[in-house]
Amino acid sequence: EIVLTQSPGTLSLSPGERATLSCGASQSIDSSYLAWYQQKPGQAPRLLMYGASNRATGIPDRFSGSGSGTDFTLTISRLEPEDFAVYYCHQGGTFGQGTKVEIK
C-alpha cells in the first residue's frame, strides 16, 4: 500500500508570501493520478490540481503543481487571505495527512 507523506505539517506564513507544500510517496507513483485538495473548516474539500500539474476549473494561476515519481509539490505563489486552509495530496485510495497553512 502506498503511503503519502506531506510536509511540513503546518506552514506559518503571511499574506503575499510563497507557500511550498510537499507530498512524498513511499514508492514511485503515476503522476497522472496525483491530485491536491484544499479544505477550509466546516467545508467539503475542493479540487485544486489533478494529474499533478493541471489546475481544476476556476482555480487561480497562483496555484501550481509539479513533480513525478515519489516527490510532488504544490506551490502557492502569493498567499491570499482565502488560501489559509488545509491541503491534502491524494492518489488512488490514499490521502496524505494534510498540511495546514496558517497565518503568521
Add this chain to the structure above:
Amino acid sequence: EVQLVESGGGSVQPGGSLRLSCAASGFTVSSNYMTWVRQAPGKGLEWVSVIYTGGSTYYADSVKGRFTISRDSSKNTLYLQMNSLRAEDTAVYYCARGGYYYFYGMDVWGQGTTVTVSS
C-alpha cells in the same frame, strides 16, 4: 447546476447499520466514477470506496466486508450501505464525483453527512 447532496447520517449503536444516500443533479451518476470519502472528527481525509462506470467496486481495507457502495440510475443516486458499524466509523461522510485512479480527480463534492457510532 452540478451538485451532490448527501443524506442518511445519524447516530447508531455499535454493530448497527445505516444507509447513506448521495443525490446528484446536473450530471449522471452512472456515467461517472463515484467515491465516498470520510473524515473523523479533527482528522484528515480517508478514502472509503469507489464505484466505476462499469459497476466495479473497491473498498478501503478498514471497511471491506462491512460497507457496500451502489447506485440507482433511475434515481441518479449513489449509496453507501454501512453494516457492523464501529466507533471508529464515526466521521463526516462525503460523496464525490471521480476519484480512485482517475485523471481528473474528484471535482464535485457533497456537503457531507455525519455518522456517529456510540453506545
